[in-house]
Amino acid sequence: MCWHSVGVIALLTFTLFPAYWMVSTAVDPHASARGGNLLPSGVSWEHVQLVWSRAGFGRYLMNSAIVAALTVTVSSLVALLAAVAVARFQFRCRTTVMVMILIAQMIPLEALVIPLFLQARSLHMLNSLLGLSIVYLAFSLPFAVWQLRGFVAAIPREVEEAAYVDGCSWIQMFRQILLPLVAPGLVATSVFSFITAWNEFIFALTFLQDQQKYTVAIGLQKFFGENTADWGSIMAASTLLTMPVVLFFLAVQHRMVSGLSAGAVKG
Template sequence: MTVSKLSTAPDRGKSPRRATLGSRIGLPAAVIGLLLFTLFPVYWMVSTALDPKASLRGSDVLPSGISFEHFEFVFDKGNFGTYLLNSAIVGLATIVAAALLSLFAAIAVARFKFRFRTSVLIMILIVQMVPLEALVIPLFIQMRDYDMLNSLLGLSIVYIALSLPFAIWTLRGFVATVPKEVEEAAYIDGASWPRMFWSVLLPLVAPGLVATSIFAFITAWNEFVFAYTFMKGSDKYTAAVGIYQFFGENSTAWGPVMASSTLVTVPVMIFFVIVHRKLGSGLAAGAVKG
């Protein structure tokens, strides 16, 4: 028995070392592989946009050179500056309106008890599950009846409606985490409801408001189907639709396509970098109910 214990003791001592060595090598390798898999499409997009011979690049990893002629082309010939401005207008309107409406709706369903409250929450979930493609024709007919086709205002209203279900459901969790005693203490100190909302409730749910605003902005900035269907004039196209003009029937101008795609991606990346800390804390806070 003693011999067998002594013979097996070294094997037990080696296994943790092997596991530690494997984790030291395997984890960094997995992270590097994931980063390469994630960042390579971004590299390919930017390098192709800067490649003066983008249409002849093929599968070459490195571009033939660096030039900004494709960016100049999309602004001069492709009118892409107008498309970016249209997307910015629609995105800003969507963020402001969706944030305000979803916040007040979330307060209503989280704080007040009224008839059909549960039914309203279930309807919000059902609307969120409906595929966007199924809403194109009904919304098109509705916008046509209201004479709001080919209008940035009409498109903004559609994006606001698409953003509200997710925003209301998410903000409801943030409002529910705020103890009612905090609001009652403000009332005892003599604060009115608007004063309590501005000084107490709004700062506490601000991270959730940032998270839902990012979702609303990305929805409005990257959406293609509704913008392409509702807009008749090319001067009202958004940036996502503006990229489509560089795709021909028999050929594709890959340089302008990648240049315009880079221009569409950069604002989203900048916006995300600015608010990513509040986004992370907001999503974590919304997942816990106090």
């Protein structure tokens, strides 16, 4: 076995071990007494059933799915249109707009908790999944615009001009030529937006007071007591929290490559 294979195996072991520990602890009937044992004492779905049914984690998953879907859909559309405008059209203060977007990306999220809380309260958007989605949208847009601007700028203008020569309108060119070519960047920004909306904790805890509207990040803390923690339930809830992210990435990852050549004009 060559050293490259050894290095890959070591890297995979180091990377995947936390996931293995999480899943194996979730199905271990004696998770609290597991200690440092690498193998679980058995396999049981008791913790998963407890988290899903009695703890109401299914409701939290639904709330997070709603917030993530709104954030991904709106941020992808707005960021794509903004990236096209910045990369293709000439207008006053274009550089200033991009610098302001970059500055917004650099501000620590913790510094925005109080200002956004006060603004949401004045707009009567506290304890609302829509209000939380708008906040996540503000976080996702700067990165998405910068990311997609690079993809749009990398597309030769001659490709668009050839579409116009063939009789396409701007809408047809956008749908049939530009959109397929920027699909890899759109998928990448969608993954980032989804992970941001799915895993975020501080703003969800600050904005939501109704337990029926909690997201999964807040619901996870229910299994931590003042002096103890139910590790079996914590790991079961963490597994349920992780699975949608993994499934979402698996569903879209093939488009990150397939969209690179889609829509190109053949010579």
